[in-house]
Amino acid sequence: MSQQALSPYQLVAGVAVITLDNPPVNGLGLALRLRLEEALRVAIADRAVRAIVLSGAGRGFCAGGDITEFDLPAITQSPSLMALFGLIEDSPKPVVAAIHGMALGGGLELAMACHARVAHEQALVGLPEVHLGLIPGAGGTQRLPRLVGVETALNLIVQGRTCQAYTMRDSGLFDQLTSDSPLDAAQALALKLADQVGSGSALRRTGQLSVHMHDAAAFFAYARATAKAQSRGLPAPEAGVDCVEFATTLPFQQGLEGEFEVFSRLRTTAQFAGLRHVFLAERKALEVEGLPSATSPRPVERAVVIGGGTMGSGITISLANGGLSVTMVERDQNALDRGLMTVRQHYEGAQKKGRLSAQQAEQQLSLIKGALDYQGVAEADLVIEAIFEDLQAKREVFEQIDALARPGALLASNTSMLDINQIAAFTGRPQDVLGLHFFSPAQVMKLLEVVEGERTAPEVMATAMAFARRIGKTAVVSGVCEGFIGNRMLQPYMMQAGLLLDEGALPHQVDRAIERWGMAMGPFRVSDLAGNDLGAQIREQRLTQNPNLVYSRNFDAITRMGRFGQKVGRGWYDYVPGQRAPEPSGEVNAAIEAESRRLGIQRRIISDEEIVERLLFALINEGAKILEEGIAQRSSDIDVVYTAGYGFPRWRGGPMFCADQLGLKYVFARMRHFAGGHDYQRCEDFWRPSALLCQLAEREQSSSALNQSEKS
Template sequence: MSHYQVNDGVAVITLDNPPINAMALALRRRLADAIHAVQADPAVRAIVITGAGRGFSGGGDITEFDLPAISQVPLPAELLTLIESGSKPVVAALHGMALGGGLELALACHARVAHAQTKVGLPEVQLGLVPGAGGTQRLPRLVGPELALNMIAYGKTREAHSLRDSGLFDLLTDEPPLGAAVTLARDLAARCAEGGALRRTSKLLLQMPNAQAFFAFARATVKAQSQGMPAPSACVDAVENSVTQPFKEGLRREMESFTRLRVTPEFAGLRHAFLAERKAAEIRGLPSDVMPRTVERVVVIGAGTMGTGIAMSLANAGLPVTLLEREQPALARGLATVREHYEADLKKGRLTRQQFEQRLGLIHGALGFDAVRDADLVIEAVFEDLEVKRQVFEQIDAIARPGTVLATNTSMLDVDRIAAFTRRPQDVLGLHFFSPAHVMKLLEIVRGACTSADVLATAMALARRIGKIAVVSGVCEGFIGNRMFESYLMQAGLLLDEGAWPQQVDRAIEKWGMSMGPFRVCDLAGNDLSAKIRQQRLARTPELVYSRTFDAVVELGRYGQKVGRGWYDYMPGQRAPLPSDEVNAAIVAESQRLGLQRRAISDEEIADRLVLALVNEGAKILEEGIAHQASDIDVVYAAGYGFPRWRGGPMFAADRRGLADVITTMGRVSRRPDYQRGADFWQPAELLCRLAERGDSFGTLNHSEHL
């Protein structure tokens, strides 16, 4: 997993632990052995450490964090001290990525050479941790406390060229960095032979005259932005220690903080979310030798909000896109929207002029369906109506060449019925983007009954290419995310009938951790759109119970933010929600119509009813085989619905709570007014009951148990 070769006095040690050269125990041991060997080899005058494959190192092995390996020697900090304290110069040759423990390893080397596009960072805070191998102590000594704190407390990854003048790198290159690193290692060895000293990062002096005021301000800023998460504030403390404490003491306190944070519920949830995203990419039943189809030319049908967002997602990844409409005015509006988005990004510095021109040049407009003839992939993003989609897919089917992948962006409709509108259902699947599509990371890939393996593989490959987090769903109304969200919304409305107010429901669930409450979400999405979905559901399943206040709000013309009035009032040019007397009066009128005595409802009850509605529906989705595994549901909600990532996702949160307690609480909240049919709504899924009876969890499920 780590090996070296000697070339004219320079030993090149290669980290080799696919796919990202994670600093697992076995790799640490091999690296330590190699360091000991080359330090003792008289033929070696200098050392270069590089990474095999696609990068230097992606950091620590997160799967070891609850295993004995996390505390077995050599510990990461001990290994890096071994490297830094050696008598022979060590140069890191960085390419691809140097993240977390990988960057910490590079910091302990005596010099660093990097390819200009190398992604570097200390993202541990995103897992609820501080760096644990000296990153909080060495990085400030190289780049200064202010930049180091920004990188550590926010955990953002940066490309090496953006840090060109920071002091982090001795040399940046547009070529593979190994050759330049070997040359630099020889130069350093020659200087040492002439009596020069190695630059050891831990020995660099670090002074900051205004340290107390700076860190007080930084601590207050981070605290205000971190929503009570402990890791960001701990990062500030650790970087402050690099300024105020000797290196060894700062290192000791860093490890103390790392160890403390590693047992917090926040770390457990964030770690689960991190691993769940990677697990979602492993599709059961997909042959290992299946190859995705080539996708180089894409047509997006529909130049509305969703269609333009999808087009930009593709163009941002370098894919040529034709945006197709029936009429010139609609096409012109769509292309103008694209230009406006890119111009805004250019103005804010998010794009260079070259990137602006490149992306804009990749998106072309067309009228009619002729552009479909040469497409590798066609994505339909038209109005959410089955008859409209039938017309579109029949025309696509008649024109597209054999082998073209046909995708629908439907958020609710039956993908199998849409596939049946064609003579090639094996080529059809759902690609459910979330709005705004060029911003939101989640992509639900809906596998139809006839979808072929290579079409599914093509969709997964496309998701990776355009930087989306993909989750495969089976076919059902609303798939994973929207099907669960409807149950969540139903409870939100019924809480209003009983005594809650929209602002109270939103505030309670946001305090619990959701990024936005249900009524703010409805205003953002459009209450008229929600009404159409609700009408379709009630037509198919009339026994469902929604609060009539949903319809009352729409009847009042309160469609949401787009018209300045929805569940809330909005001041012109502002998005801050203001409670509405008109809506509150409609809520009270509905309570009176139902003959209900409005009551005080606690924030705890609100959170229980909303979250457990998600959990129970999620259990049914697992039971039906719509989701492959519980963690897929967690990914959908953490990546697409604002579920607090530090809670892991609804199914993980239920496991942490205990499934027996989940069922007990559901029984308690099921005692609702008769019209709500609470006993039916809160009937626990059979899978949930089975797991609770055995003392098991969603996390212990294997696929066969819920098919």
């Protein structure tokens, strides 16, 4: 078959330029692998071709393997990545990678199989597979140490770090860095290598390079122990150390085989299943159901944040980090000065830690200014209200910004609990009003709940999702209800935590059980962090609306003691100055035991398993109710909320994914068991399964069915 019929590459002055083209990130799925193999074989056989350059179409070189194929037969179908990269490395003609945008995971492994690499200095490179519970599985752990040395390779592989190419200028990974087109430079280098081959020089094949490591056994033992200590029991980091050790102790081909064996084993673990689910769920969450495909986001360049407290300052920083011009508005000069000082201290701290250069810090600060009036609202594309949770106060803010904002500006509330539809009704433009619920500290936490009101326009939703991506947030759409998705589910979780105290547990036992299971912080440590007085306000509001809710009276007892949490050094725990870990409080434990006596309850030993199940199943059941009501678009969105915003272990996939892994029938049966608890707790009401959960359990369906059935 002729080259013209195949058209697998563009021939430029003797160089075959093969372009990876699989939008959006040129993932190495089976279809692309087949096209790439065909193009390589044709180019190698074509006498007119002296050298080959691999380039990427669109916004980057290649972001790696296609994760959607990882549990399909396609992942093992020929050509495998290992075979394809072997074809490249064994090519008698020079193969050069031209890297722009990104070369991540399998994309970087592809580049390392080439005989040379030219990268744009701002290109993002790395082997982040560990964040999916995997190790590089197509030669990355064997080729990277041969190019950059063992220590640098370990840091990249075990930590899953990504970095810009210029930071690895002297590492040996790249043959050339450029601020111009890497494709032009790669073509020139490819021809130079072809001339050298023609003169009898051998190509530099990565797999033939040697790896030297002094006192390797001691070094890898230390690296393995460090990885184990930092990985909280996840197997991939330690496995990464093992595979890099293969590179120093085994011939190249045996090292590749060992790496692939480890990769294949990790691909069957529960950790990979959970991490893969969250990875795909975060991308699915970007899709707004019912949004017309032609809907275009509005431009957002200038923003106003009303409020300069902890949340307002954090939001201001987040917006400036995304390149937006931000005006922070406060009611008096002292409050404004405090807010702006908080912002400045953040950037100064980032500079001291080496996260930003002095120039970058000043550039970010130059985007931020303060004001004591609302005049900046008239020029803003986005206004975010971030004051305290009082509906009347928010009404006053929205009436003022409604009078000043230009047509088409987005008016957003950062409320965590209040009704967005009521807030929208305070304006004459409810179609432009929505909730943007940031999580504290806003400059750190990734989650952003985008709350869609009854009359929020499709354009506004499209704009909000694009805005979230720009400022680096993980966005999830929520409908309007008390607490939206995350905080609404948190309430039954906290209720169960308190009732466990009544029956025999103590705060440190509850926290320890759920933290060992994987949660970043247990419920009582979270309560101390947020402020127990704030929790008391939320309970009061909820009980006013629904007097039948049952909370443990221990919550009110510690509030009456003035134990408001970390901010006062006393909460569910005692906080000793200079001591990192909180101490269980004898005073609190005595009060808990007294409450059990008041209730006439004989305290019992409660297993960690029961603690975990009662907390987890409370989340699952409320999540199912949220789906029934259409508050969440899909069950995987709930998983994203909890893994991105509430410390739920990513490797467990989120509460709804856990329900699938356990089996809805099992969850349903355990809830019925818990419904037989103490009468005063109204257990029958609390543990009554949602209608959707009952339906799916009876049908023996799973979380995937829950996703599909949420609107039925």
